[in-house]
Amino acid sequence: MIGCTVPLRRVRKHLFVSAVLAVITSSPLLAAKPDSVPEWVRTAAAQKLPAYTPETNAAILLEDTTYSVAPDGSAIEHYRSAIKILRPQGRDEAIVYVPFDKDTKILSLHVWSVGPDGHEYEVKDKEIVEFGYPGQGNLFEDIKFKAARAPGRDPGGVVAYEYEQRVLPYLTEKTWHFQSDTPRLHQAFTLELPPGYTYGTVWAHHEQTKSIDLEHQRWRWEMNDTPAIELQHVQMRPSEMALAGRMTVHYAPPGAPAASQGSWQSIGEWYQTLSKDRLIPTPEIAAKAKELTAGKTDFYDKTEAIAEFVQKQVRYFVIEMGIGGYQPHFAGDIFRNRYGDCKDKATLLAAMLSAVDIHAALVMVDTRRGVIDPDAPSIVGNHMIAAIEIPKGYSSPKLRSVVTAKTGRQYLIFDPTWDKTAFGQLEHNLQGSYGILMEGSNSQVIKFPLLAPELNTIRRTASFQLQPDGSLKGTVTEKRFGDVSEGRRTLYTSGDAKEQSDSLDHLLEQDFTTFKVSDFKVENAEALNKDLTTTFALNADRFGKVMGPLLMVRPRVLGSEGLYTEHKTRRIPIDMKETMQAIDDYDIELPAGYAVDEIPEPVKLDMGFAAYESSTQVKDNVLHYSRTYTVREVTLPADRYSDLQKLAGVIAADEQSSAVLKKK
Incomplete structure (x- = not known):
């Protein structure tokens, strides 16, 4: 399987925990003398835990996020966390790592710990290491990490950290992921907006929690005793992300139409500003598209020829820097280089089809069925595919993965990245799931069909x-x-x-x-x-x-x-x-x-x-x-x-x- 695993700037902890350990183990911890930790760390560490299952490795005592938006749309995220290790297997869960890139600068990072014996420690700046993303052979990203391995990281110990990070205004949404495979004792999310800004929230896999109005454009959501998503040893299980609760905040500056905030339409319109000029076919693209479809008059035959070219002749390779985690490269560059990630391949496919008068749109999806919630508009997703518009009145038994949009238009859903799925079909993990059809003002969430056995x-x-x-x-x-x-x-x-x-x-x-x-x-x-x-x-x-x-x-x-x-x-x-x-x-x-x-x-x-x-x-x-x-x-x-x-x-x-x- 070849999939686009980080198309929309998603961090994959399981792939780099070993790299974190290797880097920070090579920089031995100093024989740290007891230090003073902030009072909020002591308060969190003193809390009494509920009765968790014997398999629980760790518990998050406190998780507090404050998201402050500036008038220009940029934001500062302030984050605090304290985690208690319950079993030896929980040591890795208490490794501190904070991702950043050239556009998301970490303004400050502090790490403390309280050992099982009660000794308090502060990790010094020189003990916090920095390293690049441990990418595979088909991946290059400019994302980096600051990481630390605190003293006293043993059962009964508590590790806490706090950071501030600048977030540039690519987006006007922020998702609070408040549930995972680790139980949480207390957590909170605070939103701070400039005067005139408005906001709305959508909730996925969890009932809505009412906010506390802190006045002066500040709101806070709090939760207690959030259970873990326990999937270990569970056969035939869905993805953790398909079950974990989350809240997405959509905010907008003064004058923005309230109806467009937090809708699939607004997400599609936003993405159109990033991708529209990338979909234009160059003369070279047009020539190749016409060469591949020469002598073909049937819609299926023409689209299959181009789709299989992109599927098989354009190598999967990820190059993402800054906004490149969201924005595809130009179709001309993808065609010339013959490589790209999932959104690049979908972009090139759309550009080549447009050269022979066939329309195609990008579709944001998630390869984990159930992650995209049709009632919770957001850009939470990890993959990009294509929707090829079918001419009105055309039908063929070879077109199997077909959806009908609210506009009445029919589309063939196809993934040019999945190189072992036949044209006309759709890989099994997307079937029965949802995607965002990126069609400007006609953008909408669509449900993919289940194909016949x-x-x-x-x-x-x-x-x-x-x-x-x-x-x-x-x-x-x-x-x-x-x-x-x-x-x-x-x-x-x-x-x-x-x-x-x-x-x-x-x-x-x-x-x-x-x-x-x-x-x-x-x-x-x-x-x-x-x-x-x-x-x-x-x-x-x-x-x-x-x-x-x-x-x-x-x-x-x-x-x-x-x-x-x-x-x-x-x-x-x-x-x-x-x-x-x-x-x-x-x-x-x-x-x-x-x-x-x-x-x-x-x-x-x-x-x-x-x-x-x-x-x-x-x-x-x-x-x-x-x-x-x-x-x-x-x-x-x-x-x-x-x-x-x-x-x-x-x-x-x-x-x-x-x-x-x-x-x-």
Whole structure:
């Protein structure tokens, strides 16, 4: 998978915690003598904690943010935090790190701690390190960090810090993320606006909390005992961000129309000022677009040719500095350099299409289903894709991911960054989610469709011969289409022979004790709109179990669709990941001298959100097994968990059921 992971200036803690540790460990802490900490730190440290679960690593005692907007729209953020470490695993959560770039200067940063023994420490300025973003091979950002590892960072200790940071006026919104995987004892957010400014708030995944009017254009929101989003060990879980509560404040200077504040329309109009001139095709872009569509008259054929060029011939590479975290590069530069991030690729696609009189718009999304809330307008999101306007009256069965806007216009939603998703389709993690259609005054939130299970399929067929000693040999053919083929396509186009062989061995080890594979072939690995087809010959010893005159054999020879569920009460919504359909058809020629004594009963269960059926039959000394597993929905409420457990139990029992053969 290739995705745009930081298109809109989002910090990824899990990727750089190890880098923080490496940098600050290389600068050893001084044998710090006890210092004095501010009174607010002592007050926070003295609080009595509620009874948290034994798995809780740390708790945030205090989190206080003051966001002060200046008349020119710039802002100063003042932030305080104190965190108590409860378990050794919580040490990393108490590492202090503050991101900044050339436009978001840190004006001050102070770090203190209170050790488990009560000793107080102040981290000196020379102990606060600065380092660049630990980017990967396809990422360059100017974002940097100031970080510190305070003394006494052990269970029972408290780490506190305070900073002020300048924020330039790219945006007129601020999101308060007040919930995460760490519980919070007390937190507050204060907004300070210049005279004449107005504001509004939207809330996601949480009921609205009333503000306290502090007068003189100052308002404060407070919360106590905010629980953690506990997803550890939870199977089939949604993203933490899809559950965590947040409040977004939209503010505007005097004279701005109140109706436009905090709306999807205002966000789209704001983004249009950043992107409009970037979408203009250069003569070189126009020439290439016309070359790719030469001789093509059908809308689908023309758009597919251009889309696949951007998808496959423009390398994914991120270069973001300052506002570049939001603003795409110029289409001409992207085309000339043949690289760009997600918003760059979507921009180039729109520019090339416009050169052949096809309109396309940018769509801001989040790759984590459920993060974008249709009732909470904001720029919270981490990815950019495209919406290609479909000509009025045009239809084609090849256009599958289609939405209709409030204007009545139809759009094909396509992601040129996702390089293993066929044109006309949409990757599974965006299906059923929301995006912001950036169409100026017609900007709006749109819901993406769930594609039919038949567009995301696995079809396995096989013919085997079973020997009296239980050994099995035969040939297997597997056809994959849609997102379920993504990993395999990547493996067979980018992986070496050993990686491909090891992957197949790992899969077969789940169903066979000893086996040998030969004559392995792959077809259509690059052709995304065709079935990825693999065939191979298989020899497996001891597949059947000999028990005196009986021979036990599993009709479901290979391939598992098992679900993993826990035997406990579910409180978190269920994420089924993707709609899909898996179909298996296996023939097993029985050994001479044996007759079928017992076969598994047929299975048929339809839960609405998913269905499963299988049957085992015998004809002309051939055991035939067939099954179909279909997933129709991707998000279920927690109260459907018992239905999911029932489905999981049925699948598990069927996959392990055996036929009994008996010597004649």
